[in-house]
Amino acid sequence: MSLTSLWFYVLVAVLLAVYYITPGKARWVVLLIASWGFYLLAASQYAPYLAATTFSTWLAGRLMGREQVRLDAQLADDGERKVLQAASRKRKARISAGAILLNVAVLATVKYGGFAASNLNVLLDAIGRDWRVPVPELLIPLGISFYTFQSLSYVIDVYRGKIESQPNLARYALFVGFFPQMVQGPIGRYDALAPQLLAANRFDFERIKDGLGLMLWGFFKKLVIADRGALIVANILSNGDTYQGLYVPLAMVLTALQVYCDFSGGIDIVTGVAEMFGIQLATNFRRPYLAQSVPEYWRRWHITLGAWMRDYVYYPLALWPPLARAGRWLRRAGLKRLGVLLPAMTAELVVFAVIGIWHGAEWKWLVYGLYYAILIILGLVLGPYATKVGNALGLRDERWSTKALRITAVFALACMGRYITRADNLSHTWELLLRTKAAWNPWILTDGSLWTLAGSNNETLVLLAALGLLGVVSVLQERGFALRERIAAGGRAAQWSVIIVAIVVVVLFGVYGPDYPSVFVYELF
Template sequence: MSFTTLPFLVLVALSVAAYYLLPQRVQWMALLAASMVFYCVGGGKTVLYVFYTAVIVYGSGLLLGRFNDLRRAAPKEEKKAITARYKPYRRAVVLVACLANFGLLYVLKYWNFTADLFQPLADQLRPGTQIPLSELVLPLGISFFMFQSVGYVIDVYRDKYAPEKNFAKLLLFVSFFPQMVQGPISRFNDLAPQLFARRSLDYTDLKYGIQLILWGYFKKMVIADRAAVLVNTVLDDPWSYSGSILAVGVLFYCIQLYGDFSGGIDITRGVARLFGIDLAENFRRPLFSTSLTDFWRRWHITLGAWMRDYLFYPLSLSKPFGKLGKFTRKHLKGKLGKILPTSLATFLVYFVIGIWHGANWRYVAFGFWNGGIITLSLLLAPYFLRWKQALRINDKSKGWHLFQLVRTNLLVFFGRYITRAPRFLTAVWMVKETFLHPNLPDLWNGTLMTLGLGGGDFLILFLGVATLLLAEWYQEKKGPIRPMLERQSPFLQWVAILVPLVVLFCFGVLRADYISSDFIYKQF
């Protein structure tokens, strides 16, 4: 069930009505029912995967909670002994939960890629051998609900909070419908208290939720879906265009992805806000990033935080990495020996983030692109500092800040060649064409008008992107827009709702030949 369809809006409206009409002690049941309807309509039988994950993490949480209770109830002098006694069992529970979830994720998402990779080897070892391929349907939002669920198990293992003993409530945490399409990846101690709180209808929540939803639809339907027309025309058949048109296609893909992902996040947070739920921030103006690391702190924030807390820290603080650190400090002089293990852990994290996006060599390359640049920037940081001092560069100057912004966005731009091209080798060819055969006259000889968009579409896109940039600039410099709106008269507050609604209908829903595309992150 897509966010941009009428059935979704009907589901949201009915859910909000049921939520506030039901007795407060069972309001959460309306959210669970809505989540099940959303997933059954959007995913069909794959809803069984949600139950599978919920059962695994529910049982794992209860077992870990029992171990934690035993340790907590023991006399002080026996706590260490009990901790040591049950540590292998607790780790085994976490390992089983991770393997059960990520193992299924691997089969559903990565098995066929692996089978194709090893098929030539199987033929050589035993001619005629055919590695079986998986025909299972990939469930909606599987990466999101599995990462969220595994994070819950690890947090219970770390005794951050007690496990949830009500299976239906845990099922709601796993399947809360607004965040199933593209996150955020929530933490149980942040989301669960909000899911099960008792609330009365609040005008401010409704108003703010509607504003966020409309702003998200504006970014998705007016900007992203319009840009997608040109993107699909050019990049689905890149061999038919010159290097300059390929660069325009990638640029419009950047616009499409930015509006698509951030718009979807706004819709998600807006729908949740209708129920009084404040979901974790997942997108914070990455266009204003001053480094690739800063970009990933702002883009899909909860995925980066998940990787940091459940992959980077366990890796960098593990015994093997500790031994590696001792070895590098002993045999490598200077700062390199100190930071090499941390840099390696950083590289692995960004490599996994690349693979997380999909089972394809272009995503492997995307992981190398980001991980390699960020790792090199860490290793070369001392040299960069010397160069800046030698050139007398002022870190706080506007010129240096602008240089950082342009540099970061160019790195992101070339990374988009990798993720949008049909294949990795095609992406390499596209970059080569951009530099070696740009054919710049294509930018003004009318070729742009043959790519699916008319002059009016380009104008609307320009105005839409300008509006988006202006809003984000205000947020970056002065803070959230909402407090500023709250200081205005009720009339202007309603204008802030009605104007985007009119724009949405005139230039989005009602425009000729409009076809809403699926959210890009839905496939991840």
């Protein structure tokens, strides 16, 4: 059941009514039944995967919780505090490692098993072996990349003592399976999300209205911008003989905007749905195309995935004792700067390799991750020299021209990355690069050629106007302009006027219908 399906919102409306007429203490049960019911309706064949992840990570949390209770009892009666704590920590480490390995193995099997087997067969063929590994044809369970990471964060946080384990399996099942998040996140943390899910949230009409407004903004980004832009990109890339030269980088710019509006639009929709129930999901985007550096871009793009990687991969790896020792050895050997940067560079390389393959079981996704790893590592190495050059050229941080230059450069690098992700494979990436240099046709920017790409001048005008509105809103938000609060301050008439106008715009200018299946890009991950 798609987030753009009318039936989805009919069910949400019914659920809202049932939720708020249910006694407060039992409202979480309504969300639990609805969440798992939605999953069964959307992908019943994959429910065992969700159930297995839920139970295994809950059980790991309970076992670690009981271990902590036992340790506390022993510490009350025994003076060997350090010995007991070390032994308990080892037992909890084995429990958490078991849960992590089990769930990573399941994710790796269903998502990467076919990819691994296919590439192993290529290797066997290259070395002259005549036997082959069977290639499994497994479909990827809905939301597995998101709910696996969300549940593993719970296991790790219980192990670290950041949170207490949840004794009630049903309550924990709601945290893992909360229905708005299942399609494309955001990836929640137990300490921030679970208390909201289990609370007796009271009916608040203003919150319903705010959630509806955010949903409409998401629909605007998805249906008016992303899906319209996707048609233009598909037209350019599927007609290689007609569209060469500057048409190709234009397609990459549109792809960058399309993916952003598609993903962030979907997040706005599910955040709006959750807000109607009194639940605030984690922020997943913060105007990434206004970033002034590549690391800042990744702190603004898919924030919950980046935060997950930072907390559970980057820091543990950067602080890993063997890496620290290697860094000290390099510093003693006279390679002071390399020794200082080695842990960070290694961690960045691993993190972005994982981010890349998290998106999909293809070589292009690994290369995409490494592309950003290389950019960030180059920034670490060359940063001091770039600062000196910038100062020599008079590029002051506080100047708007400097900021604009940096924003443009980061956006250009993001668009270059789309040569990798928008291509079918790495060979296709190379073909797109060749098509870019196959013709020099700057006149298309002024001769009216671009106006026909969307099918008509009016369609192109709608896209440009929508992008202009998105840009204005983004800049205002970046400058601290609280748009939602300003609209609310205008009273109910202003709020409902904005909502009605938004509905009309989405209905009139959205790309939807039987001939336009509206699939979210990150739904496929």
